[in-house]
Amino acid sequence: xxxxxxxxxxxxxxxxxxxxxxxxxxxxxLMASAALALVVANxxxxxxxxxxxxxxxxxxxxxxxxxxxxxxxxFLLVGLEIKRELLDGRLRTWPDRILPGVAALGGMxxxxxxxxxxxxxxxxTLRGWAIPAATDIAFALGVLALLGSRVxxxxxxxxxALAIIDDLGAVVIIAAFYTADLSxxxxxxxxxxxxxxxxxxxxxxxxxxxxxxxxxxxxxxVLKSGVHATIAGVLLALTIPLRLSVGRPDDPTSPLHILExxxxxxxxxxxxxxxxxANAGVSLAGFAPGMLLxxxxxxxxLGLFLGKQxxxxxxxxxxxxxxxxxxxxxxxxxxVYGVALLCGVGFTMSLFIGLLAFADSPDxxxxxxxxxxxxxxxxxxAGALVLRLAPRADARL
Numbered sequence: 298x299x300x301x302x303x304x305x306x307x308x309x310x311x312x313x314x315x316x317x318x319x320x321x322x323x324x325x326x327l328m329a330s331a332a333l334a335l336v337v338a339n340x341x342x343x344x345x346x347x348x349x350x351x352x353x354x355x356x357x358x359x360x361x362x363x364x365x366x367x368x369x370x371x372f373l374l375v376g377l378e379i380k381r382e383l384l385d386g387r388l389r390t391w392p393d394r395i396l397p398g399v400a401a402l403g404g405m406x407x408x409x410x411x412x413x414x415x416x417x418x419x420x421x422t423l424r425g426w427a428i429p430a431a432t433d434i435a436f437a438l439g440v441l442a443l444l445g446s447r448v449x450x451x452x453x454x455x456x457x458a459l460a461i462i463d464d465l466g467a468v469v470i471i472a473a474f475y476t477a478d479l480s481x482x483x484x485x486x487x488x489x490x491x492x493x494x495x496x497x498x499x500x501x502x503x504x505x506x507x508x509x510x511x512x513x514x515x516x517x518x519v520l521k522s523g524v525h526a527t528i529a530g531v532l533l534a535l536t537i538p539l540r541l542s543v544g545r546p547d548d549p550t551s552p553l554h555i556l557e558x559x560x561x562x563x564x565x566x567x568x569x570x571x572x573x574x575a576n577a578g579v580s581l582a583g584f585a586p587g588m589l590l591x592x593x594x595x596x597x598x599l600g601l602f603l604g605k606q607x608x609x610x611x612x613x614x615x616x617x618x619x620x621x622x623x624x625x626x627x628x629x630x631x632x633v634y635g636v637a638l639l640c641g642v643g644f645t646m647s648l649f650i651g652l653l654a655f656a657d658s659p660d661x662x663x664x665x666x667x668x669x670x671x672x673x674x675x676x677x678x679a680g681a682l683v684l685r686l687a688p689r690a691d692a693r694l
Contacts, residue, residue, distance in 0.1 A: 323565025324439020330570035331577040331644065331670075338578030350575055363575045364652060367568050369516055369530040374564050375464045376534025377557045385541050387458050396613065396622040397458035403612030404459065404640050405430040405466050408604030415596035421661075422593050425654040427470045428665060429600025429672065431646030434460035435569055436673065437639040440681050448684055451625035452636050459609070459640065467646050468531050475653040476524050483522035487529070490515045494536035503538055503552050525653060569645060576648045579666040589671065593661055597647070597668025602675050605641035610634050635683035641676030643669060 337346045350360040357365065382388040388397070408429035416422045437456055441448050494511050502508075512533040520526035537556060542548035549555070588594060613633060616622050624633065651665035 322439075322442065323569060324433075324435035324437070325442065326566055326570050327433075327435050327573050327644070328439060330573040334574045334576075334578035335581075335670075338580050339582070343578075343580060346578060360575055363572055364649070365520060365526040366516070368572060368649065369527045370560065371564050371568050371572070372468070372527040372530030373512070373534050374530075374557065374560045375461075375468070376531035377537065377553055377560070378461055379465050379531075380534055380537070380539060381553060381557065382458065382461050384539055387454060388461070392622070393458075394462075396616060396625075397455055398462055399612045399616045399622070400455075400609045400637075400640075401432075401459045401462035401466060403608030404432060404463060404605050404637075405608070407608030407611070408600035408641075411604035411607075412596035412600040415599060416592045419592055421658075422596070425593060425597070425651060425661070425665065427467075427474065428647050428651045428654060428669070429597050429604055429641075429643055430463075430470070431467050431643045431650060432460045432463045432605070432640045433642050433644040433646060433673070434464075435565065436642040436644050436677070437636075437680075440639055440642070440677055441636075441684075444681065444684050447687075447689075448632065448636075449625065449627040452628050452632060455625045455628075456636050456639070463640075464646070467650065468528065471525055471650065471653065472528050475650065479523040480521060483518050484524070487515055487518035487522055487524075487532075490518060491532055491536070494533065498536050498538055501538075503550075505537075505552055505556055508533065508537055508552075527649075572645065572649075576652065577644075577666065577670065579663050579670075584667075588664075588667070591664050593655075593664040594668040594671070597651070597665060598672035598675070601641040601643050601647070601669070601672030602679075605643075605676065606634070606637045609640045610637035613637070629687055629689070631687040632684060635680050635687055638676050638680035638683060641680075642673045644673050647673075 334346075337343065350358065352359050354362060388394045409426045412429050413423060413426050416425070434457065437460065438453065441453055441456070490511055494508060494515070497507055497511075512529065515533060516526055516529040519529040519532075537553045538551070539553040540548045540551040542551065589598070610633065613624075614630075617624050624630070647669045648666065651662060651669065655661035655665060
C-alpha cells in the first residue's frame with residue numbers, strides 16, 4: 298500500500314524575514330516618494346500640493362489625517378514588532394538585548410547631545426533635541442538591500458533589532474515630551490477603553506475585530522486627550538494576544554502574527570510613502586547655502602551624521618571590548634561602522650518628531666526638513682560607501 302507523504306502546512310515567512318524584505322523594498326519606495334515630494338514642492342504644482350495638504354476633510358486637515366490617523370497604523374505595527382521581539386523573538390533574552398539595546402541607547406543619547414550643543418543658546422529651538430535621535434529602518438534597510446550579499450545577515454538583524462528598540466525610545470519620548478494640554482475626561486475614556494482591551498486579552502478573546510473596533514475608540518480618546526494620537530496604536534498593540542512559539546516563529550494562529558503580517562505591506566508600500574510625500578516637500582525658493590548653518594538645520598544634520606555614528610559605533614565598541622556582548626557574526630568592524638552610519642538615516646521618525654516639536658513654527662519645520670534630508674542623505678551615501686569598500690569578514694583589517 299502506497300503511503301502518501303503528508304502535505305506540509307504552508308506557513309508565512311518568519312516575521313523577521315518578512316520585515317527585512319518588506320522594509321527593504323518599502324525603503325526604496327519611501328526614497329522615491331520623498332524625492333517626488335521635493336520635486337513637486339519646487340515645481341509649478343507646488344501651490345496645489347500645499348493647498349491639498351491644508352484642505353480639511355471633516356474635523357482634520359489632509360495632513361493631520363496622514364500624520365495622526367495613518368501614522369497611528371504605522372505605530373500599531375511598531376508596537377506589534379516591539380512586543381513580538383521582546384516576548385518571542387530576537388530580543389527575548391537579556392543577552393540578546395544587550396548589544397542592540399546599548400547601541401540604540403548611544404544612538405539616541407549622542408545625537409540629542411550634539412543637537413543640544415548647537416542649540417544651547419536658544420530655548421525655542423532646543424525643544425527639537427529629540428529630532429536626530431531616531432533611526433528610519435525602512436530607509437536603512439533599503440540601502441542594505443541595494444548592497445545585497447556584501448552585508449552579512451547578522452548585521453541586518455542587528456540593525457533591525459536596534460531600530461525596534463530605537464522606535465520604543467521614540468514612542469516614550471513622544472509620550473513624555475511632546476504632549477499638548479491634557480484633557481482628564483478624555484484620558485479617563487482612553488484608560489477605560491484600554492482596560493476593556495486588556496480584559497479581552499485576559500479573557501482569551503482571539504478574534505481581532507473587537508480589538509480593532511475598540512482601538513478606533515481608543516484613538517479618538519487619545520486624539521482629544523492632548524497625548525499624540527499615534528500613541529493609541531502602540532497601546533492597542535500591547536493588548537493584542539500573542540501565542541508564544543519559541544523556536545517556531547510566526548505561529549499562524551497567533552492574533553498578533555496575523556495582524557502584523559496583514560499590516561506590514563500596507564505600512565511599507567502605502568502609509569510610509571504617503572507620509573514621506575506629504576512631509577518631505579519643502580520649498581527651496583530663496584534657499585541659500587548659508588541656511589545650512591541655521592541652528593536647527595545644523596543641529597539636526599550634525600546630530601544624525603556625527604551623533605549617530607559616535608553613539609552607535611562607540612557604544613558597540615565599548616560593550617564588545619568589555620566582553621559584555623559579541624560583535625555580530627561574520628561582520629568586520631568596518632562593516633559595523635558602516636551600519637552605524639546608516640543609523641543616521643532618521644527620515645520618518647525624525648520628520649515626525651520635528652512636526653511635533655515645532656508645530657507652531659513653519660519656518661522651524663522647514664529648517665527641520667532640510668536638516669533631516671541633508672543629514673540622512675549624507676549618512677546614506679557615507680554608509681553605502683563604507684559598506685561597499687569594507688572587506689569581508691574573512692579578510693583581516
